Amino acid sequence: MILVKRMRPLLGTYVEVGARAGSGAAAERAVDAAFEAVRTVHGRLSFHALDSDLTRLNRAGGEAVELQPLSLRVLRLAQAMMVATAGLFDMTVGGALVRRGALPDLGGPAPLARGEAGDLQLGRGWARLLRPVRITLDGIAKGYAVDLAVSAMRAHGATSGWVNAGGDLRAFGRHAVPVHRREADDTLVPLGALRDAAIATSHARAPDAAWDAGRPALIVPLSPAQPMAGVFSVLARKAWRADALTKVACQMAGAPREAMLRRLGGVLVLPAAADAGAPA
Structure with a gap:
């Protein structure tokens, strides 16, 4: 080997x-494929990139946003973990982190400091925020x-x-x-x-x-x-x-x-x- x-x-x-x-x-091919997979996740779910799926969702003002299957999968995992831990794992704290300067403010409605798991609505190929929270998937x-x-x-x-x-x-x-x-x-x-x-x-x-x-x-x-x-x-x-x-x-x-x-x-x-x- x-x-x-x-x-x-x-x-x-x-x-x-x-x-x-x-x-x-x-x-070498396996290593290249691994890095490409990491780049894909970074491109879809970065809080720092204006064109990421996550930023488009956070900026949508409550409108439904079409998302890639990978993004929807991670959002479902995050929502389920938030529910299972009664909020100890919290995907909705992006607003609090923006206020502290730990994350950038890329626009969208003025955010709540944090929200609830139910603030994220997921459908087949789309997602919507029911309140102005900022989802972060950094965790x-x-x-x-x-x-x-x-x-x-x-x-x-x-x-x-x-x-x-x-x-x-x-x-x-x-x-x-x-x-x-x-x-x-x-x-x-x-x-x-x-x-x-x-x-x-x-x-x-x-x-x-x-x-x-x-x-x-x-x-x-x-x-x-x-x-x-x-x-x-x-x-x-x-x-x-x-x-x-x-x-x-x-x-x-x-x-x-x-x-x-x-x-x-x-x-x-x-x-x-x-x-x-x-x-x-």
């Missing part, structure tokens, strides 16, 4: 792809891009490999991938090895923490006492699920958190973890 590795700037971070295949040419789209890239690699002949998009990592095949987590002080802590599973990490700052341009991601909590400051990693079968559940993990603690993560197909990963295996 020939291993080919490449890294490119995408999704506001660096995306690393590794593919093993029977020939170098096949591995799930990167993981979905990783999953789509893995599917593309397999379709192009890769027998094993990985995709790592700024800490959203998924590995497939029989070769395990070492996993390290970057802590708040920038030290790297080993978490073990990943095989046929995904892991995602989010860095949550205290609600009163100063703005840090080097760590621009923000989690808008349901309660003023949340999120708990720290670095949270969640293991799941797919990267979109792991990505979304890190936003839940930082807003709960103890047995209730463990129970919710398990119910939704995730497991909190601690630095002391040895070999990472996905939940059953």
Whole structure:
């Protein structure tokens, strides 16, 4: 098996792809297909691009907007996760993030700070916002891009490999991938090895923490006492699920958190973890 590795700037971070295949040419094709899949997700779901499906929806003023199947799929996943977590995962916080300067204001009705899952209406080939919320998919789209890239690699002949998009990592095949987590002080802590599973990490700052341009991601909590400051990693079968559940993990603690993560197909990963295996 020939291993080919490449890294490119995408999704506001660096995306690393590794593919093993029977020939170098096949591995190269798999890597190229992975990056094309990531670019597709970025183009459809970017909050920063005027021509993305997401921006067209946010600017539509309540009118129905025709969307690509990929965009509708991720919106459905995000809406379902918001319902399942009673809003701990919240796709409607774009307005709050625009007000804080964490996301750009690309136009449209003056937004609510946040809304409800029911503010998004989905149909066959279209979507509509029933109130002036700004949908942001930053908490799930990167993981979905990783999953789509893995599917593309397999379709192009890769027998094993990985995709790592700024800490959203998924590995497939029989070769395990070492996993390290970057802590708040920038030290790297080993978490073990990943095989046929995904892991995602989010860095949550205290609600009163100063703005840090080097760590621009923000989690808008349901309660003023949340999120708990720290670095949270969640293991799941797919990267979109792991990505979304890190936003839940930082807003709960103890047995209730463990129970919710398990119910939704995730497991909190601690630095002391040895070999990472996905939940059953």
